[in-house]
Amino acid sequence: MSARPLLAPDAAIALGIASTAMPFARTPDDEVERWLRVLRLHGQVGIALQAIGVSEVPLAGADEGSEHGAASASASDHGDAVARVTEHAVRIAEERDRRALTTTDILLAVMHVYGEDFDRVLQEHGTDRKEVLERLGDA
Numbered sequence: 001m002s003a004r005p006l007l008a009p010d011a012a013i014a015l016g017i018a019s020t021a022m023p024f025a026r027t028p029d030d031e032v033e034r035w036l037r038v039l040r041l042h043g044q045v046g047i048a049l050q051a052i053g054v055s056e057v058p059l060a061g062a063d064e065g066s067e068h069g070a071a072s073a074s075a076s077d078h079g080d081a082v083a084r085v086t087e088h089a090v091r092i093a094e095e096r097d098r099r100a101l102t103t104t105d106i107l108l109a110v111m112h113v114y115g116e117d118f119d120r121v122l123q124e125h126g127t128d129r130k131e132v133l134e135r136l137g138d139a
Contacts, residue, residue, distance in 0.1 A: 043103030
């Protein structure tokens with residue numbers, strides 16, 4: 001069995017910033033928005049998200065009717081969102097046989113933890129899971 005992956009610098013920064021942002025999220029959609037804002041600025045994921053045009057805010061009119069996240073319980077109701085994403089990211093990095101946990105592992109973990117909420121928010125930003133994964137080369 002291999003050693004647990006180390007934390008790459010970009011991933012460490014992203015997780016640190018996320019840990020300060022998540023307490024202010026009210027819904028799963030809010031949490032996903034915060035993850036996107038953080039991830040679009042760091043590492044390979046940041047390069048990929050910016051290359052496909054994911055902006056800091058949803059496209060105009062995209063948030064109309066976005067009460068989906070408000071209707072469901074916040075992911076934080078079931079434990080610390082950053083801890084859950086980190087736990088999944090470590091598993092993903094191990095499965096990918098990586099020495100270091102990267103922003104790609106964090107993104108894949110966010111996709112797993114938030115599921116449809118993540119997909120909905122990505123659509124509001126003008127893209128989808130498939131396009132992001134293709135850009136990262138993990139499709």
